[in-house]
Amino acid sequence: MAVKNSIADMHAEIIGWRRHLHENPELMFAVHETASFVVERLKEIGVDEITPGIGKTGVVAVIKGRQDSSGRVIGLRADMDALPIYEATGLDYRSKIDGKMHACGHDGHTAMLLGAAKYLSETRNFDGTAVLIFQPAEEGGGGGKEMCDDGMMDRWGIQEVYGLHNTPGIPVGQFAIRSGAILASADEFVITVTGVGGHAAAPHEAVDTTFVAAQIVVSLQSVVARNVNPLHRVVVTVGTFETDSQASNIIAQRVIMKGTVRALDSENRTLVKSRIRTISEDTASAFGATASMEWRNGYPPTINHEIETGYAADAARTVAGDINESVDPIMPAEDFAYMLEERPGAYIFLGNGDSAQCHHPAYDFNDEAIPAGSSWFAELIERRMALGERDLKEQN
Known part of the structure; x- marks a missing residue:
């Protein structure tokens, strides 16, 4: 040396x-x-x-x-x-x-x-x-x-x-x-899913946000697998999942999820942001709930x-x-x-x-x-x- x-x-x-x-x-x-x-x-x-x-x-x-x-x-x-x-x-x-x-x-x-x-x-x-x-x-x-x-x-x-x-x-x-x-960009997102809380023994009278949010987490895995060019590198990770209930016999009224997106170019940053919003809102709507997304731009x-x-x-x-x-x-x-x-x-x-x-x-x-x-x-x-x-x- x-x-x-x-x-x-x-x-x-x-x-x-x-x-x-x-x-x-x-x-x-x-x-x-x-x-x-x-x-x-x-x-x-x-x-x-x-x-x-x-x-x-x-x-x-x-x-x-x-x-x-x-x-x-x-x-x-x-x-x-x-x-x-x-x-x-x-x-x-x-x-x-x-x-x-x-x-x-x-x-x-x-x-x-x-x-x-x-x-x-x-x-x-x-x-x-x-x-x-x-x-x-x-x-x-x-x-x-x-x-x-x-x-x-x-x-x-x-x-x-x-x-x-x-x-x-x-x-x-x-x-x-x-x-x-x-090195990649580092953006953050917060997804809030709102439904109708209720008793766990009567799920038909509620809109189960835990179930809806779980569907969103699974569906977000499709963004990289099916929307991003497979020759490009992108990461979508949901890091936290929090309900507004701490009891096993309550269906939560609200779930908040936080995650990060990593990409090596601005085009994929924009694409992923759009797909996360659409998947969250449409998945929630399909099950009678609502979802909103907050996006926080991080390092490019x-x-x-x-x-x-x-x-x-x-x-x-x-x-x-x-x-x-x-x-x-x-x-x-x-x-x-x-x-x-x-x-x-x-x-x-x-x-x-x-x-x-x-x-x-x-x-x-x-x-x-x-x-x-x-x-x-x-x-x-x-x-x-x-x-x-x-x-x-x-x-x-």
Whole structure:
């Protein structure tokens, strides 16, 4: 693995940052201590500019290269927030806060970007400007959108933007990427079925919403099986099913179901939304009940831009050798999608090895992946904003 030597030398320091963050997880936009920690490290590193409070609690830092004749500005993003999960790792540096843990590796992402910041600030072997983005609230809060809505892209003149995510199941320090959709959208729906409550011993005098709602759940499985092109990937899942009765001898008046839809393109998002509404309303009507659907738009699909995917892959090959450039897309969602809607860029997977899956209480970010991740961030900046041959000779 061709990680940068100076990044390898600071490996232990970056591990220390990562484990501090792991011990002190914060949720959503309430990442005040995490953001303060990032700011303090950036001050010690000596970046050119630090701006907290972007997208509520995000941090943006700027590092200028030895030259700025290219006028190029590249953004690098890491997420900072944790999850509301009770940790079950038993690690010495496990979470100090019950019910909160870094179960998705954002502690590792933040630490790796800080490592790249230290390297880039010390070397400055590039022609242009690196913008480092430390984002809150990736886990459901849409912090990426908040930072974009706060004018981040225009304020710092960002022209391209890149991010990464650790991935259990891929060998430690290896990379995988694809052009086009790499992660799915994540929309939510709430279906309310209303009938006529009654006594369980007299079902003929009621309209049984439990029965009706069950028919809807079964019928929704036809959306992917019979409405979506079988070459496309879509997920429809009903996650909760709640009646307004807790007794075995009562027919419920109302049932509320909540679910999620995952898709890799906007056409299927629209199709599935329409089919869920029609199936719910018509199935309920057929049995004498009514159904209404509330739809909540979530993160859009994460779509890698073709040319920028090549740039990200080139940097990964320099760091790790052979990489997977046609990895299958996965159906979780990622709010880096909003940044890719505003600027060209790419999102890459970094191997976390044989670990528990993300969002599992036994998950832990693999510290052995740090040199590869930090080196990828730095290599991307140096490759996209390379100094000329004469500049390189002068600096040596």
